[in-house]
Amino acid sequence: MDVPFATVERIAKYLRCLKRIKNKKIKLVSSQTLAEHTKVTAEQVRKDLAYFGKFGRTGTGYDTEKLAKKLEKILNPKLNWNVCIIGAGALGHALTNYPDFKKAGFNITVLFDSDPKKIGNKIGTAKIYDVKKFSPITEKKKIEIAIVATPENAKEEIEQIITKSKIKGIINFTPATLNIKSKRKIPIIDVDLSQKMYILSFLITKGKRRQ
Amino acid sequence: MDVPFATVERIAKYLRCLKRIKNKKIKLVSSQTLAEHTKVTAEQVRKDLAYFGKFGRTGTGYDTEKLAKKLEKILNPKLNWNVCIIGAGALGHALTNYPDFKKAGFNITVLFDSDPKKIGNKIGTAKIYDVKKFSPITEKKKIEIAIVATPENAKEEIEQIITKSKIKGIINFTPATLNIKSKRKIPIIDVDLSQKMYILSFLITKGKRRQ
DNA sequence: CTTTGTGAAAATGTTCACAGCC
DNA sequence: GGCTGTGAACATTTTCACAAAG
Numbered sequence: 400m401d402v403p404f405a406t407v408e409r410i411a412k413y414l415r416c417l418k419r420i421k422n423k424k425i426k427l428v429s430s431q432t433l434a435e436h437t438k439v440t441a442e443q444v445r446k447d448l449a450y451f452g453k454f455g456r457t458g459t460g461y462d463t464e465k466l467a468k469k470l471e472k473i474l475n476p477k478l479n480w481n482v483c484i485i486g487a488g489a490l491g492h493a494l495t496n497y498p499d500f501k502k503a504g505f506n507i508t509v510l511f512d513s514d515p516k517k518i519g520n521k522i523g524t525a526k527i528y529d530v531k532k533f534s535p536i537t538e539k540k541k542i543e544i545a546i547v548a549t550p551e552n553a554k555e556e557i558e559q560i561i562t563k564s565k566i567k568g569i570i571n572f573t574p575a576t577l578n579i580k581s582k583r584k585i586p587i588i589d590v591d592l593s594q595k596m597y598i599l600s601f602l603i604t605k606g607k608r609r610q
Numbered sequence: 611m612d613v614p615f616a617t618v619e620r621i622a623k624y625l626r627c628l629k630r631i632k633n634k635k636i637k638l639v640s641s642q643t644l645a646e647h648t649k650v651t652a653e654q655v656r657k658d659l660a661y662f663g664k665f666g667r668t669g670t671g672y673d674t675e676k677l678a679k680k681l682e683k684i685l686n687p688k689l690n691w692n693v694c695i696i697g698a699g700a701l702g703h704a705l706t707n708y709p710d711f712k713k714a715g716f717n718i719t720v721l722f723d724s725d726p727k728k729i730g731n732k733i734g735t736a737k738i739y740d741v742k743k744f745s746p747i748t749e750k751k752k753i754e755i756a757i758v759a760t761p762e763n764a765k766e767e768i769e770q771i772i773t774k775s776k777i778k779g780i781i782n783f784t785p786a787t788l789n790i791k792s793k794r795k796i797p798i799i800d801v802d803l804s805q806k807m808y809i810l811s812f813l814i815t816k817g818k819r820r821q
Numbered sequence: 822c823t824t825t826g827t828g829a830a831a832a833t834g835t836t837c838a839c840a841g842c843c
Numbered sequence: 844g845g846c847t848g849t850g851a852a853c854a855t856t857t858t859c860a861c862a863a864a865g
Contacts, residue, residue: 403834407812411805415785419762429846438787442836445848457847458843474808476815482807493704498761499785499804505811544810550709551630568814570806574626574710576649586813588806593710594622595781595799596693597685599755600716601618602797603779604687614856640824653858656826668825668864 406447410470412437413444417467429460479504481542485557486549487512487520487527490572494546495522508540533560543567551575561585617658621681623648624655628678640671690715692753696768697760698723698731698738701783705757706733719751744771754778762786772796 416436420428430444437444448454451473455461471478482500484491487510494500495507511530512518520527528536537545545566547557554575561569562579569587571577574594579585627647631639641655648655659665662684666672682689693711695702698721705711706718722741723729731738739747748756756777758768765786772780773790780798782788785805790796 402816405834407809408805411802411808412787414808415802415805416787419786431846436787440836441846442838443834445846446835449848453848455847456843457841458845460846473812475811477811480807480811489704489707493700494803496700497803500807503804503807505804505807543814544807568810570810575630576623576627576647584817586810588810588813590801590803590806591622591626592705592708592801593714593716594619594626595801596691596711596714596716596755597622597625598618599779599781599797599799600686600688600691601684602799603754605613606795616856642824651858652824653860654856656824657857660826664826666825669823670865671824 402450406450407474409437409439409443409447410451411474413447414467414470414474417463417470421463421467426463427460428463428466430455433461475504477504479506480544481506481508481540482544482546483508483537483540483542484510484525484546484548485512485530485533485560486510486547486553487514487517487522488548488550490548491546492522494548495525505544507546508542509536511536530556530560534564537564537566544570546570546572547577548572613661617661618685620648620650620654620658621662622685624658625678625681625685628674628681632674632678636674638671639674639677641666644672686715688715690717691755692717692719692751693755693757694719694748694751694753695721695736695757695759696723696741696744696771697721697758697764698725698728698733699759699761702757702759703733705759706736716755718757719753720747722747741767741771745775748775748777755781757781757783758788759783 413433416433430441434441434444454466454469482505484494484507491510495510500507507525509525510522510527511533512527513530517527518529543566545561547569549557551573554573558577558579562581566585568585569577571587571589574591577587624644627644641652645652645655665677665680693716695705695718702721706721711718718736720736721733721738722744723738724741728738729740754777756772758780760768762784765784765788769788769790773792777796779796780788782798782800785802788798
């Protein structure tokens, strides 16, 4: 059975919500509660969960902690990833220090940049390397995820170095669509911040609420 | 006719792509070309555009510059927004300096924080104010969009100050779902970076490519 | 001959409604 | 009474296929 992409997105939302609820020492949660906290319908929550199994008890709801663990296992079975950031600019800096990544099991190990002034510097415990050494360093440090936080015009260079590397997945903060011509299927998640602004602008002027 | 949200998202992508193509002095573009650059189908491009009008010429394609202008008008008819950022941490800093926002007509005018050490400082031309002064300052400076870049635990406080304010739209970098209890419909765009990592992790381990 | 714009068909995603269980 | 899990109904979105236009 093929899981809809929207379901995966929502499962990640539920997980977040469960973690928050767990901290408040609430043992049980219903699909209704979960739905209210994530702005979807209760049926949707149950349908989404049904793609992966039966996690609840009729008449009772879901055990907050158990469900959180199951969802974490579904979304991140590996539990720990080494991650690099390409582009040690302001955004790269901010992402390196982003506390939630480590909490979720994504460790920013190294950064890459082409600016000789930056190469060799450290951001926290993460060192900045020359982007020319991308493949050897990512392979040596067993880095499987790359976050692209460079200016848009670096597109072609980024595509080349990633294609040649063993990177397994990409988060792309560049507005450009990356084309990685590899036999392996490399998933790419685009996070285009200007796009979000445009969408918001559209929703405001058209009087819509939907995100 | 109701425009699907996915269509709005893609229109923003097409706009980006058109701007890139325009810089390369390419006068005409077909739905096929646009589709290849944005990883959708040509029919999808045409259907999406059809929600807003007829922009092409049969047998010829679309005038790159004209189409870009039309799409910009659709997505951002106002052309200029004053934007504030709540939370002057690393992410707030990076977003303030994010060059693409200004290019797209979104001007980060002020920031807000609760840390007395930060209040009064400047990031570029943007000054950091006490978050307690949110309403008077946003009203005085005619700020209509707020970017929330605070830690998750500020949720309730943020909800309160925005509810009381005249803010018209929100970009939320917090993993929490914000509930603004206002009669006006305030669109909220969530950008949950950990969620993106989880989704990527899922796609890598399940061998999917779809973003 | 190329490419748009668009009804119709197919596929996908969401909500309804309720049986079954606590 | 309260809540999950799920087939069936419904709604939406995407793809197909082609007429019309340059």
